[in-house]
Amino acid sequence: MCEGLGLNDLMPCGKQATMTFTKSALIERLDNETKNMSPLTKQILQLISLCAYILLSSANSHAADVLAPTQVLHRGNGSEPQSLDPHKSEGVPSANIQKDLYEGLVCESPSGELVPGVASSWSVDEKNMRYLFTLRKNAKWSNGDPVTAEDFVYSWRRIVDPKTGSYYAQTLAPVLNAEDIIKGTKKVTSLGIRAIGKYQLEVRLKGPTPYFIGLLTHSSTYPVHKASVEKHGDRFARVGNLIGNGAFALKEWSIQSHILLERNPHYWDNKNTKLDKVYYYPIEDQSSELKRYRAGEIDIVEGIPISQMPWLRKNLKQELRLTPYLGIYYFGYNVTQPPFKDNKKLRQALSMVIDRKVLTEKILRTGELPAYSWVPPNVTNYQHVEYEWKAWPMSRRIKYAKELIKQAGYGKGKPLSVEIRYNTSENHKKIAIVVASMWKKHLGVKTKLHNEEWKVFLANRKTKKHTQVFRSGWIADYNDAFSFAELLHSNHGVNDSGYSNPEYDALLAQSAKEADVDKRRKLLQQAEKILLNDYPVIPIYYYMSKHLVKPYVGGYKDNAMDHHYSKHLYIKAH
């Protein structure tokens, strides 16, 4: 009975909401009001008040936080989302909103741990290849329909179906037959997913995939409401048509202005949702976003203009959230063209003389960590491998690199000329200039900087005809070392270096079949070692997520995936 008592139910109006519910305060109040009562009644009342206190604290992990009477959150959200259809969009702005509108089998806690979502529990067989999910019977769509196993079967078939044209079909690649379906060689119905009754879901994988459960937090694995998709087609993800199963429902979508979500009363955990409304604003211009934050119009800032960092550190230090993020910023070598083709020594020399500490501490100044590995730290079930010369003093690294470049066939008589290509951005430019000056100073390399607009840059990087050294970066889609390791597989679409080492590919294939977590980790570490030793890339730094969060926003916790569900957030009285 008492389970339904959320904090909101107890504090319906502003005056009451400003009361602090601490144990002593409650008992004290009762003491004052019960002076004329019998000792027994008093005791009973005290017991009740104690119960109430316990219930209150369990309803809200921050019992000390008092909620503001109006629970409306304003979030900056980068650019306009492409679509709110989880199967037909790409990019962080869409994913942020979809996390509120839909819910997958698995969800995340505020600090990023995996917690049950639509699936209340799951089990896996001893080979780690067959999962059985039990769905909550009280999970509902925003129109009141129950969320069933059949919904997931329909949705997962939809995303891998090439006809859907989903950008993220590859997310489900570990599922049996998914890759063949994406290629068009197998039927959609052959996908390794099956409903057993209304609330049980069986998923078969093509190999043991330790990160599979983590993958299910990705927005592309979210279910869609079959009846609305079939009725509205491409227009299903619009106000009035969109039916989701998340904590919030779509209320308004004013393109380039805002998206308004409202509490979904049918959501199974609605009693713990504290916000009533969430506004998302597409603001590409980070300094505009910062101004709106300072004017009090936005509560959470999606991106921070780096140039403002010193000012922010001085004036808004308490609100600044800089957190290590599972992502790497790197330069790639095009190893299919001269001068870097078959010239490992040259690639190594250029990588060694880059003083990453100068780049992160003097140029970026936003707390990024220098990178000497391919996989960032803090990845679950993994300990990354680093270059041994990381610990060397710069002078020794430079001396060693000078020797290498001489052996590579370049020197005073024949200086090396290279080009760094990057997509137009002030930060990329700064990094490239400093790297070029380090190469010039230590190795006498002449560097040409070449910037290009994003799409032009992508096209040139992919064709591998014109690039020599190019900027790149990667943010993990799921928290696993494989998310990074696979990028440099010979056949991977992001392998713009053209790196190909059969030994490396074989280790990755082996790791995909390995069910034992420790053995698998060793295989991936071995692969990382080979990769680092081949120097197809120059790791430069590990990304940080950067936000500003108003002090009155409660429930916000930093996490390595930078996922912040609105259902965990609330507005404190202020």
Next chain:
Amino acid sequence: MLEYFFRRLLGAIPTIFIIILVSFFLIRLAPGGPFDFDKTLAPEIQANLDAKFHLDEPVYVQFGYYLKDILQGDFGPSFQYKNYTVTELIAQGFPVSVQLGLSAMALALLLGSAAGILAAYRQNSKFDYGVMTISMLGISVPNFVMAPILILIFAIVFSFLPAGGWNDGAFQNRILPIVTLALPQIAYIARISRGSMIEVLRSPFIRTAFSKGLPTFYILTRHALKPTLLPVISYMGPAIAGIITGSVVVEQIYGIPGLGRYFVQGALNRDYTLVMGVVVFYGVFIILLNLIVDLLYGWLDPQIRLQARKT
């Protein structure tokens, strides 16, 4: 007059066709396509997407499809914003741009011409020098500098206006963007109308009016205003088009959902249909505006009206 109007409209058709032709091929010449991301799509998925938007066919065939659709008034679906058609996006963005642009222009016309006329009337006075100095400032400070300064003063320091956002067109959200857009226009119009007024005041018919003993206010408003505004009107045509189509920076800084942002974002995302839609729409719009200015001219200047009748 009506005949002239339709003749001009017919004459616009080849212009619009050339605009469509050139921009259709130009945007496809830019490297990179709408479906290029960091990730590479599986070939089968790429093929399906290309087929859906006819991108798998030769460019001239694509052009044929496009012409056919556009003749039926259909700009096609947006590549980027998949839940919307280009027509819907234009229908959302254009009214916002027009409201802002026209409000800014009206404000500029009112303040600019009043300041200019007064400055001319009191030529070489302190008022005249003051207006001209301030207008020089208004012209030379670009709006991407002016906007942040205005935001800083009015939204952050004194916090009585919002720093950005559209808020479904609430009045207080419009003030800063309109002022930012209007400031340089006020300056231009003040300078143009001052110069024009000085000339008009020296012409014989005004001297006649003065010697007849008519009141100054009457002379300025009834006799001098119309000819003074002629150069202002000819400036207004392209200026209105410019302010409505070119307010990208102001829209970006204030986060306003106008058409300019679609244009820029569309080009960056290689959203072919969206860019084409906006280009064609702008083209038609500018041609119409020029026509309106020419018609207004005829009304303001009897000489032109006469010539138009003769031809």
